[in-house]
Amino acid sequence: MSLVGRDFLKLLDFTPEEIQELLDLAIQFKKEKKEGVAHRIKEGKNIVLIFEKPSTRTRCSFEVAAYDLGMHVTYLDPQGSQIGGKESIADTARVLSGIYDGIEYRGYGQDIVEELAAFSSVPVWNGLTTEFHPTQILADFMTIREHFRRLKGIRLVYMGDARNNVGNSLLVGSAKMGLDFTVCAPEKYFPDASLVEKCREIANENGGVIKFISDPDVAVIDADVIYTDVWVSMGEPSEVWEERISELSPYRVTSEIMSKTAPGAIFMHCLPSFHDLNTSIGKKIGEMYGIDCMEVTNEVFESACSLVFQQAENRMHTIKAIMASTLL
Numbered sequence: 502m503s504l505v506g507r508d509f510l511k512l513l514d515f516t517p518e519e520i521q522e523l524l525d526l527a528i529q530f531k532k533e534k535k536e537g538v539a540h541r542i543k544e545g546k547n548i549v550l551i552f553e554k555p556s557t558r559t560r561c562s563f564e565v566a567a568y569d570l571g572m573h574v575t576y577l578d579p580q581g582s583q584i585g586g587k588e589s590i591a592d593t594a595r596v597l598s599g600i601y602d603g604i605e606y607r608g609y610g611q612d613i614v615e616e617l618a619a620f621s622s623v624p625v626w627n628g629l630t631t632e633f634h635p636t637q638i639l640a641d642f643m644t645i646r647e648h649f650r651r652l653k654g655i656r657l658v659y660m661g662d663a664r665n666n667v668g669n670s671l672l673v674g675s676a677k678m679g680l681d682f683t684v685c686a687p688e689k690y691f692p693d694a695s696l697v698e699k700c701r702e703i704a705n706e707n708g709g710v711i712k713f714i715s716d717p718d719v720a721v722i723d724a725d726v727i728y729t730d731v732w733v734s735m736g737e738p739s740e741v742w743e744e745r746i747s748e749l750s751p752y753r754v755t756s757e758i759m760s761k762t763a764p765g766a767i768f769m770h771c772l773p774s775f776h777d778l779n780t781s782i783g784k785k786i787g788e789m790y791g792i793d794c795m796e797v798t799n800e801v802f803e804s805a806c807s808l809v810f811q812q813a814e815n816r817m818h819t820i821k822a823i824m825a826s827t828l829l
Contacts, residue, residue, distance in 0.1 A: 504826040508618040509626045511611070511633040512673045513699075517707055520639070520677055527643050527815070527822040534569065534818070541571030543828055546602040549575045550628070551582055553608030554736070558772060558816050559628045559636070563605055566821035575601070585613070594620035603828055606630075609736075624827040626820075631736075634666040637771050638674040639819035644812045645726060648767055653679035653708060656763070658724040660685045660717065660752045661796055662745070663692050665734045667771050672696065676704035676711065683712040685720035687748055717752055724762045728769045729754050729796045746790050754797040759806060768797070768807045776802035 502522060512520065533540050550563055560576065567574045584593045590613055597604050598621040606614045607628030618625040627635055646652055659671055663684045672692055675682035682704075684691055691697070691713055704711050714720035721727060729752075732745040754768060773780075775795040778787045787793055801807060 506624060506829050507827045508621075508624055509635060509823050509827060510614055510618055511627065512635045512638060512670060512677055515677070517677050517679070520642075520674070523639060523819065523822045523826060524643050524646060526826060527639070527818040528647070530569075530821050530825075531815070531818040540569065540825075542825060543567075543602075544571035546570070546572040546828060547575070547600070548572055548603040548605065548824070549577060549597055549601045550605045551577050551584060551607065552628070553579050553584070553606075554629065555579075556607060556629070558813050559607055562636075562817040562820045563628065563824075566817050566824060569821060570825055572602075572824075590616045591620040593617070594625075595622075597621070598623040603824060623829065624824075626823060626827070629666060632666055632669055633673075634670045634771075635674075636816065636820050636823065637667060638670040639823070640812055640815040641671070641728070641769060641771070642674060642678060643815045643819055644769065644808055645767075647811070647815075648808065649725065654681060655726060656681040656683070656724045657726040657728060658683045658685050658721050660720075660727060660729045660754055660758075661749050662686065662690045662730070662732055662734075664690055665730065667730050668692055669696060671728065672700050672711065673703075676700040676709050677707060679704070679708040681710040681712075683714055683720050683724070685714055685717050686752060687715055688713075690749070717758060718761065721758055721761045725766055726769055727754055727759065727762060727766065730771055731773070731775060732796055742786060743790070746786075746792065746795065749796070750792075753795070754801050756798065756800050756804075759801055759804075766806060768801055768804070768809070769812055770797060770802070770807075770809045772809060772813055774802060774809070 594617045603624045605626045605628045611630040611632040614627045657680050732749050775783045776797050777799045778784045
């Protein structure tokens with residue numbers, strides 16, 4: 502099937518077959534890259550990356566993927582464009598789509614990237630919004646498939662604040678691809694009820710299961726994948742740290758938690774992670790609250806079951822597949 506000319510804004514827009522096609526292509530590209538086989542199939546194309554929020558993995562993944570495909574890249578940091586300030590989103594889309602062959606946006610509301618796409622004549626890709634992070638979940642599912650050779654029926658448990666873009670996108674992706682997905686958190690940290698209802702309908706069509714369990718000792722039994730994310734998302738005020746640490750500490754991924762999972766279970770995290778005090782923010786939080794980690798212990802993070810760096814690498818391969826499939 503052809504995805505040429507399509508935007509990549511959220512997984513809700515794609516069928517399971519289309520998502521599978523993107524994963525197949527990403528795996529092919531990874532194999533070719535490891536074997537030194539060039540695939541500059543988009544030679545001479547130009548793309549622009551609009552970053553209203555900074556990122557290590559997303560920027561590097563888009564840039565290297567673009568170079569591997571033979572493309573040129575322009576990076577616009579928060580001071581590098583007038584989007585939403587001196588120039589409307591609609592005008593920005595029309596200007597950039599007259600110059601570039603593709604537009605990536607990483608920033609705030611989903612409505613922004615949706616409006617960019619509505620007024621753009623070239624494909625627009627969502628590098629992260631407040632509501633969704635679809636490129637991350639493609640990389641996650643590629644990693645799971647590489648390890649287990651399948652997605653359908655995999656028991657994935659997400660621990661912690663599931664109201665963010667990663668939690669939302671894992672919920673959607675699991676429903677689309679037929680995973681057994683559990684959110685393990687206090688009820689106030691469950692995703693939006695309307696999104697849950699929609700995903701239950703999708704899961705029923707694809708053999709998936711969606712569950713919500715607040716007891717971590719129950720939720721993780723026989724899980725194949727334990728997934729977590731930072732407790733305070735980018736852009737949230739520092740004042741929420743105390744509340745999150747208090748309420749989410751029981752949901753920290755520890756060796757004890759991993760011991761209750763299925764044999765061969767893996768740990769995943771979208772990164773960056775506060776698994777130790779070797780960052781300025783981590784050190785500050787440690788001094789303030791007397792802890793040496795947050796959402797995951799260093800023991801688990803550095804263990805053999807942790808696939809976080811394979812997961813990070815796969816961002817590049819899946820983003821390459823998205824761009825190669827959608828560019829005109």
